[in-house]
Amino acid sequence: MSILEQINKAYTNKQPFVCYRKPNELNTSLYIQKDDSIYYAKDLKERGFVFAPFDNSNASILIPIDSADFYEEQPIISNKLSFNKDFAHDVSSKEAHIKLVDSGIKAIQDNLFKKVVLSRKEEVLLENFDLTTTFQKLLYLYPTAMVYVWFHPKVGLWLGATPETLVKINNNQFKTMSLAGTQLFQKDIKVTWNQKEIDEQQFVTDYILDKLSAITEKISTSDVNTIKAGNLVHLQTTIEGTHRKNIAEIIDALHPTPAVCGLPKEVSKQFILDNENYQRTYYTGYLGELNIDNHSNLFVNLRCMEITQAIAHIYIGGGITVDSNPEKEWLETVAKTSTMKKAL
Numbered sequence: 391m392s393i394l395e396q397i398n399k400a401y402t403n404k405q406p407f408v409c410y411r412k413p414n415e416l417n418t419s420l421y422i423q424k425d426d427s428i429y430y431a432k433d434l435k436e437r438g439f440v441f442a443p444f445d446n447s448n449a450s451i452l453i454p455i456d457s458a459d460f461y462e463e464q465p466i467i468s469n470k471l472s473f474n475k476d477f478a479h480d481v482s483s484k485e486a487h488i489k490l491v492d493s494g495i496k497a498i499q500d501n502l503f504k505k506v507v508l509s510r511k512e513e514v515l516l517e518n519f520d521l522t523t524t525f526q527k528l529l530y531l532y533p534t535a536m537v538y539v540w541f542h543p544k545v546g547l548w549l550g551a552t553p554e555t556l557v558k559i560n561n562n563q564f565k566t567m568s569l570a571g572t573q574l575f576q577k578d579i580k581v582t583w584n585q586k587e588i589d590e591q592q593f594v595t596d597y598i599l600d601k602l603s604a605i606t607e608k609i610s611t612s613d614v615n616t617i618k619a620g621n622l623v624h625l626q627t628t629i630e631g632t633h634r635k636n637i638a639e640i641i642d643a644l645h646p647t648p649a650v651c652g653l654p655k656e657v658s659k660q661f662i663l664d665n666e667n668y669q670r671t672y673y674t675g676y677l678g679e680l681n682i683d684n685h686s687n688l689f690v691n692l693r694c695m696e697i698t699q700a701i702a703h704i705y706i707g708g709g710i711t712v713d714s715n716p717e718k719e720w721l722e723t724v725a726k727t728s729t730m731k732k733a734l
Contacts, residue, residue: 393409393420393462394466394522396420396422397420397521397525397539401521404426405422405423405426406542406543407420407422407423407540407541408421408439408441408453408539409538410439410536410540410678411529411538412536412687413534414533416464417462417463417464418462418465418529419460420460421439421455422459422461423457423542425457426542427457428542429451429452429454429457430452431450431451431680434636434638434641435638436454436680436681437454437455437680437681437682438454438456438457438458438681439453439455439677439678439680440452440688441540441548441675441677442645442672442676443670443671443672443675444646444650444651444670444673444674445659450675451545452680465526465529467530468523471527473527473531474731474732475732477728477731477734479724479727480513486667487508487719488717488719490510491508491710491720492716493665494665494710494714497661498710498711502657503652503653503654503661504593504652504711505593505653505710506652506661506710507648507649507662507674507708507710508719509666509673509674509705509708510705511668511673511705512703512704513702513703514701514704514734515700516702519702524549524733525539528549528551528733532729534553534618535551535619536551536555536678537551546697546698548691548694548695548697549694549730550692550695551693552691552692552693553619553624553692554567554569554649555567555689556641556644556645556688556690557644557688558686558688559637559640559685559686560684562633563630564606564630564631564632565628565629566629567629568591568594568595568626568627568629569591569594569617569626570587570590570591570593570624570648570649571583571587571588571591571625572622572623572624572708572722573587573623574623575623581616581623585713586714588625590711591614593653593711594647594653595611597647598629598647599611599629602631605634605643606633606634607631607634609630610629610631611627611628611629613627614626621728621729622726622729637680637686645675645676646659646674649690649709650707651674652709652710670705672691672696673691673692673694673696673705674691674692674705675690676689676691677689693729695730704727704731706727707726708722
């Protein structure tokens, strides 16, 4: 039985599972939990696949490798896939999102924080949703992303194709990234970045370096590079080094990152919880392999959607600084919705 068939069987039988392909790899990995209990990653010393929420005061869910069957293969992706190219944009939330961005800019002007990441949720009605077809489309469209489908009958069904690493840990070596700034990818046109985007990305880099310096023995950064993720491009700096504490301290220092929350972290996070008027749940949380063969590969849960009955809930947001333009920030979220809509 192929991995895609295993996914369908587990979903039909309401068995918790996760199937994923890491960036630039060919094989997909599948863990199918042997029961429908909810296990938690309480101290991040557990072994398995972790699915963590944005609000780190809430519990992270674990599919333990000792309580799951494992499969791995290079899936055969259908050559008959068709991709959605003509989708409507939900303008009903435009006014509310612009008002939210305005309030974020005002808070920055009042020196409440330097940056805040504000988001919204868009609902798309589905006709004849097919789980494995949608997953195949994501695998085909986003070879450089962490592509996944995660299901627990007591929690929900999520799919995503995220370009952002939270952290990779191999014994006491770690690697993370500073990712910020967004533009639409335009073939044959050189990407130019304005000062707002450059400053936003530097905020993220400086914050990560400051947070990690106290719990690392050495740390270094790459040059700032432009990377492509689907139909978007971003600014990225790689940060790596050696840590001397446990994994939980590294993750706590990074999550939620300025790229999905803001800085300073606690005050921007509270602004989000008070003003977004919806629950992010697992959007902008993190997911991935935890303590498997002395490795942890964790990714920020971006470019994702939650499926409930016949509705896809697509989550999108953007970084707000003092130079942000509310109308442009709205258009950036519209561009980001197409990542998921292509696969529906």
